[in-house]
Amino acid sequence: MDVKDTIGTRIRQVRIAFNMKQKDFAKEFNMFQPNLSDVEGGRRPPSLELLVSLAKLGVDMKWLLLGNADTSSMMVDQRPINTMSLLELKRVQIQQMLTEFEMDELLVLENLLSLINKKKESK
Numbered sequence: 001m002d003v004k005d006t007i008g009t010r011i012r013q014v015r016i017a018f019n020m021k022q023k024d025f026a027k028e029f030n031m032f033q034p035n036l037s038d039v040e041g042g043r044r045p046p047s048l049e050l051l052v053s054l055a056k057l058g059v060d061m062k063w064l065l066l067g068n069a070d071t072s073s074m075m076v077d078q079r080p081i082n083t084m085s086l087l088e089l090k091r092v093q094i095q096q097m098l099t100e101f102e103m104d105e106l107l108v109l110e111n112l113l114s115l116i117n118k119k120k121e122s123k
Helices: 003-017 022-028 033-040 048-056 061-066 086-097 100-122
Strands: none
Touching: 003 033, 003 048, 003 061, 022 033, 048 061, 048 086
């Protein structure tokens, strides 16, 4: 079996674990559905952007790239992938669109909101 085949098969397993159709998964990862179909079918390799996005979501790259008979090792932190929220997926997409400076600004705002919430809780 070709390496692209096996990686494509595992990407398909990830998509199914997310309980997503090809068109929805492709849209979430900024791909065209026919391209995703080609990746899953082993007719083309996955893009680096897709691999990075999956890694940021916690997909174990060793499992994805090298394979393993046990699909329970799909996630780095061993959470079942289908418990991950689409909000996490959206966050990864937003991070990819932002520059490093913009990301730093968002982190400052996030920390500020966290401090405000802590002050409110302590009152």
